[in-house]
Amino acid sequence: MKNWQWIVFGEDWGRHPSSTQHLMKCMINEHQVYWVNSIGLRRPKLTDAKRVIEKFKQFNNATANDFNQHNGHLAEDCKPLEILAPLAVPWPGSNIAYMINRLLLTYQARALLAKYPENKSNPRVLWLSLPTGRCVIDALEEDLVVYYAGDDFNALQGVDHKQVSIEETKLVKRADIIFAASENIARQFPKDKTHVLPHGVDLKHFSSICERPADYPDSDLVVGYYGSITSWLDFELITFLAEARPDVTFLFIGKIDIDTCPIFEYDNITHLPDMAHAELIQYAANWQVSLIPFVDNEQIRACNPLKLREYLAIGQPVVSTKYPAVMAFSESIYIADNQQQMLEKLNSALTLTNTELTQLKDKSRKMVENSTWEARCHSITTLLAKSCR
Structure with a gap:
């Protein structure tokens, strides 16, 4: 053809x-x-x-x-x-x-x-x-x-x-x-x-090893998200996590597409503006956990976000709220039903040993190698x- x-x-x-x-x-x-x-x-x-x-x-x-x-x-x-x-x-x-x-x-x-x-x-x-x-x-x-x-x-x-x-x-x-x-x-x-x-997913691109960009947060514990910053994010959950883990820097990359966005009032939540898709790997390859803090609504229940497979290709631990598309990867993703579970999953992801991280990375990338x-x-x-x- x-x-x-x-x-x-x-x-x-x-x-x-x-x-x-x-x-x-x-x-x-x-x-x-x-x-x-x-x-x-x-x-x-x-x-x-x-x-x-x-x-x-x-x-x-x-x-x-x-x-x-x-x-x-x-x-x-x-x-x-x-x-x-x-x-x-x-x-x-x-x-x-x-x-x-x-x-x-x-x-x-x-x-x-x-x-x-x-x-x-x-x-x-x-x-x-x-x-x-x-x-x-x-x-x-x-x-x-x-x-x-x-x-x-x-x-x-x-x-x-x-x-x-x-x-x-x-x-x-x-x-x-x-x-x-x-x-x-x-x-x-x-x-x-x-x-x-x-x-x-562009598996080769999103499994790249990159040096930290100049504007990367000065922190050894970074939990990251990239994408639109709008009403499909659970802002209450995000602030709950930020309050519970003040030692962690929460990095959000993307266009703020909502009139009121209270999360950036927190000292350990930082923002970088929308950037070329190809540049995201420079940040995501270096943070410790990839985050998907979606609300539960009709749009999210129908979605199949691009970042889901990209996060898996990156290979860092992924912590996510529960919605249908993410369940297909439940063996490799930390999935939570509520705020307390989300905190527990995040804590677990942040305490993985180097051996466990390597095993998780191999498993995650294998799940998307045919995608x-x-x-x-x-x-x-x-x-x-x-x-x-």
Whole structure:
């Protein structure tokens, strides 16, 4: 299955990479990928003015130069990654917006495809990671329509749930294949065309040994977390742990995406801003424990976070609250039901001997050795090849 064309409607390329970006970075080694940035999952508000202006500036100015320059493994007849920052109406659920976007996006996507001569023998996959991309179905001469449900959009923050649900319902009916990032998400869709596709991991990168960066905390006991700092974190639990272990530095790396965040009032809780995904290993490889302090809600019960397999690849002890996705790795992860258990698990993780740490690291990495992004891509292409016969 070489040199298929992939037209991908996902989030904005270059923002914190999603599973779709990771997958397509692998796909481009053998296939031609055209990426269309997000057209939005909610109606814009006055407070979104800055983001709207940013999106408008991106129109037709998207670039993948950095990625293309650093990717030297393209098949001989594959072209570089192409990106479209589209002009579209961010109004999910609106029939008028649907018709306008069908015209706008079809025109822009066809112009993108026209940059390279088309080989009719190469099947074309329309990969939709966002339900709002459904407006181009049947307009781009695609052979397969794939819906990749990486999140439960009915529970996701920052989404017009009712309107996006309308879009998703219609997309599900039209999709040939559906991939879902977790069992909980997969249960929402027809069994006959839905397949669970858990997130993968860049095993080589996240098992690297790195020196401490200059801004790493000056502490011998660091418990770390990276990712969005928002309402899906259990702030009461975090402050409980910080009070119980004042000798430990709790490091949080990521964008603060919430109005009030009380945890940084504590002397032993520190913050570093969002950084390139590739840089995270410099910190995570050096801290003593990786932390996943999630709340228990519908969104978390449906999630399958990227950091879960990355933490396991890093090999440091992982301490987590309990939710479905983490249970598959219960042999290697310290999982807690409540605050007191979380403290006990953390204390245990911090007192492992060097021999125990080595054994845990080997066991953790073994659990994800078959979960690379390359393995996920192979599963996808194998299944889609059968569908095209």
